[in-house]
Amino acid sequence: MNENAKKLLKFSIPAILENVLQTTVGFVDAFLIAKISLLAVSAVSMANGVLAVYQAVCIALAVAVSTIISNYLGAKDMKTVSSKSAASLKLSLILGIILGLFSIFLAKPIFQLMGASGEVLEATLPFFQIVAGASILMILLSVFGGLVRSTGDSRSPLYINLVVNILNFLFDLVLIFGLLGFPKLGIVGSAIGTCLARLIGVIFLFLRVQRTPARIKKEYLFGKTPMKDLVFRAIPIMGERLTMRMGDLVIFAIIIAYGSQVFAGNSIGETITAYNYLAGMGMATGVAIMVAREYGQKNIADIKSITKAGHIISGILSTIIGGVIFFAGPYITGLFTTDAVAAQAAMVVLLVSFISEPIVSGVLIYTASLQAMGDAKTPFIATSIGMWIIRIALAYVLGTVFNMQILGVWLATLIDNVFRFIVLKIVYSKKVNTQ
Numbered sequence: 199m200n201e202n203a204k205k206l207l208k209f210s211i212p213a214i215l216e217n218v219l220q221t222t223v224g225f226v227d228a229f230l231i232a233k234i235s236l237l238a239v240s241a242v243s244m245a246n247g248v249l250a251v252y253q254a255v256c257i258a259l260a261v262a263v264s265t266i267i268s269n270y271l272g273a274k275d276m277k278t279v280s281s282k283s284a285a286s287l288k289l290s291l292i293l294g295i296i297l298g299l300f301s302i303f304l305a306k307p308i309f310q311l312m313g314a315s316g317e318v319l320e321a322t323l324p325f326f327q328i329v330a331g332a333s334i335l336m337i338l339l340s341v342f343g344g345l346v347r348s349t350g351d352s353r354s355p356l357y358i359n360l361v362v363n364i365l366n367f368l369f370d371l372v373l374i375f376g377l378l379g380f381p382k383l384g385i386v387g388s389a390i391g392t393c394l395a396r397l398i399g400v401i402f403l404f405l406r407v408q409r410t411p412a413r414i415k416k417e418y419l420f421g422k423t424p425m426k427d428l429v430f431r432a433i434p435i436m437g438e439r440l441t442m443r444m445g446d447l448v449i450f451a452i453i454i455a456y457g458s459q460v461f462a463g464n465s466i467g468e469t470i471t472a473y474n475y476l477a478g479m480g481m482a483t484g485v486a487i488m489v490a491r492e493y494g495q496k497n498i499a500d501i502k503s504i505t506k507a508g509h510i511i512s513g514i515l516s517t518i519i520g521g522v523i524f525f526a527g528p529y530i531t532g533l534f535t536t537d538a539v540a541a542q543a544a545m546v547v548l549l550v551s552f553i554s555e556p557i558v559s560g561v562l563i564y565t566a567s568l569q570a571m572g573d574a575k576t577p578f579i580a581t582s583i584g585m586w587i588i589r590i591a592l593a594y595v596l597g598t599v600f601n602m603q604i605l606g607v608w609l610a611t612l613i614d615n616v617f618r619f620i621v622l623k624i625v626y627s628k629k630v631n632t633q
Contacts, residue, residue, distance in 0.1 A: 202500055203507035206484050210508075212352040214480030216359045221472045223363040227388055228469040230374055232534045236462050238385050239534075241321035243465035244314055247443075247450050249330060252297055254439030256337045259290065260344035262432035265490040265570045267348040267412055272494025279411060283345055284418035285425045289432075290341045294334025301330030313451050318458075321385065328389035335396040342403035348487055349410040358402045366395035434574035438565070438581045445585035449607060452593055456603045463531075463540035464604060467547025470530055473523060474551050477515035478559040481508045482566035489570035502630055505567040513559040520552035543604045550608035557615045564622035571629065580621040589614035 231238045263286040270278045305327050309319055339362075343355040372380050373387025383390065407413060454461045485508040492500045523530065527548045531541045565577040589610050596606025 200503060200507070202488075202503040203511070206481070206488060206504055206507050207511065209350075209352050209488065210481045210484030212356040213347070213483040214477055216356045217476040217480050218473070219356075219359050219363045221476060223366050224472065225469055226367055227370055227392075228466070229533060230370060231385060231388060232466070234374070234384055236458065236535065236537065236540070237317055237321060239462045239465055240318050240458055242325060242385055242388070243461070244309060244312065244318060244322045244450070245326040245329070247312070247447055248308060248326065250446060251440060251443035252301075252330060252333055252336060253340075254443045255293065255297070255436055256340035258436035258439050259286070259293065259337065259428075259432050260340040261435050261486060261566075261569060262428055263341055264344035264348040265486055266428060266431055267345060268487045268490035268570070269494040271348065271411065272491035276411060280413065280415050281418050281423050282428065283407070283412045283414045285423040285428055286341050286345065287338075287414055287419065288423065289425050289428060290337045291334065294337045297333035297337075298331050301333060302327050305330070312447060313454050325385045325389045328386065329392055332393045332396070335393060335400055338400045339396055339403065342400065342407050345407050345412045346403065346410060347483065348490075349412050351406075351410060352484075354406045355403065358399055358406065361402065362395045362399035365398060366391055369394050431572070431574060434578045435569055438574065438578040441578065441582045441585055445590055448590050449593055449611075452590075452597060453604065453607060455598070457539070459537055459539040460543045460604055462535070462537070463543025464547060464607075466531060466534045466540060467544035467551075469534075470523060470527070470544065471520070471547055471551040474516055474520040474555060475558065475562070477519065478512040478555075478562040481512035481515075481559075482562040484508065485563055486566040486570045489567050493571045498630055501567070501571070505563060505626070505630075508563040508566075509560050512563060513556040516555040516559050517552075520555045524548045524552040546604045546608055550605075550612055554612050554615055557612075557619045560619045561615055561622060564619070564626045568622065568626055568629070573625070573629065576625045577622065580618045584614040584618045584621075588617055 228239070228242075231242050263282070266282055267279055270276075270282065305323050306319070309322055309326070314322055343359075346352075346354050369391030370388045372378055373383050373391050374385070375387075376382030380387075450461075453464050485504055488504050489501050492498075492504065527545050528541075531544045531548075534544070535541055568574070568576055592610035592613060593607040596602045596610055597604070598606075600606060602609070
């Protein structure tokens with residue numbers, strides 16, 4: 199293992215563990231909600247489909263911030279680092295307020311357009327309006343975490359998220375089931391618990407940011423700080439992620455037509471397979487920041503080495519995890535439901551996810567590397583074509599027209615990932631070989 203691979207692992211392992219913590223809390227939340235009813239599972243899944251769009255905005259802004267800060271840290275331009283840190287906070291506050299107001303006042307028509315009605319709509323709205331109404335917490339949590347990681351500290355976000363996730367679980371447990379004298383609030387309790395835990399996480403991360411080279415200084419926060427390059431870097435990254443998430447909403451609409459049991463099974467399968475992608479996502483975080491620093495110094499050989507190591511390591515880890523989860527699938531799905539139709543749908547998700555892991559890892563790593571080098575347009579274009587022309591069209595044809603249902607939808611997802619991997623790999627190779 200070469201030196202860059204060792205550095206990448208050292209930086210990425212805390213990010214992977216942080217993802218594991220967050221996913222585990224999501225897994226436990228889903229398990230707790232499943233104990234309420236399948237209706238509750240469908241309602242939270244519907245809300246999370248839209249919240250994933252918001253999360254895409256958060257992640258995109260965090261990636262833009264961390265890569266730009268890393269570029270300037272690599273160039274040792276500390277004045278600009280401070281300026282961009284302050285600009286990132288301003289931009290986060292603006293986006294948070296806009297998304298929060300949008301969520302509170304337009305929630306009902308959004309879910310009606312997605313096909314929700316009756317009991318599912320009634321259960322979805324309060325959960326969504328609470329969590330999405332506090333979007334500013336979601337954004338600040340991502341951006342402050344990105345600022346800390348860009349300075350080379352990937353452990354502090356891990357420790358802080360450990361505290362946040364433990365609190366999230368405890369708050370949810372108490373508020374969902376009405377323990378310790380609190381009222382039994384069901385899925386609304388889960389929403390409140392999530393927001394309280396995020397608020398604590400934002401406070402802790404802000405205090406940590408202020409002890410790094412990326413600290414936010416008053417003179418930049420209350421003075422004029424250009425946000426143009428942050429916005430221009432973030433827009434195509436947001437476009438790429440929003441294209442994915444908006445496409446997922448269309449896929450949700452296709453799946454929900456197969457019945458609430460299949461939809462719930464798909465939701466359970468996606469909750470379980472979230473673990474499959476954690477290695478790739480964590481390695482992509484490390485690749486993005488390390489490549490951004492090396493690109494700031496124009497070290498192309500190191501960029502190639504880091505990107506290659508990221509793909510190989512994440513591909514191996516993700517495939518192993520996916521295999522273990524698939525073969526243990528009947529036991530894991532049994533924790534969520536005894537419904538045979540829902541369990542079968544969940545197993546389809548587990549199978550296709552397992553098969554896809556080496557390809558998905560490549561998509562994550564090459565996307566991170568290109569974005570770190572300032573090319574956010576290629577991932578956006580590849581995702582737009584892959585999602586809207588390949589995945590959605592094939593999902594409808596295979597799933598609905600040929601009546602393959604959930605299997606057809608997930609085969610379409612696999613084909614989309616293969617397409618995007620090929621495009622990203624070709625463009626990445628051309629970029630690094632012409633520097």
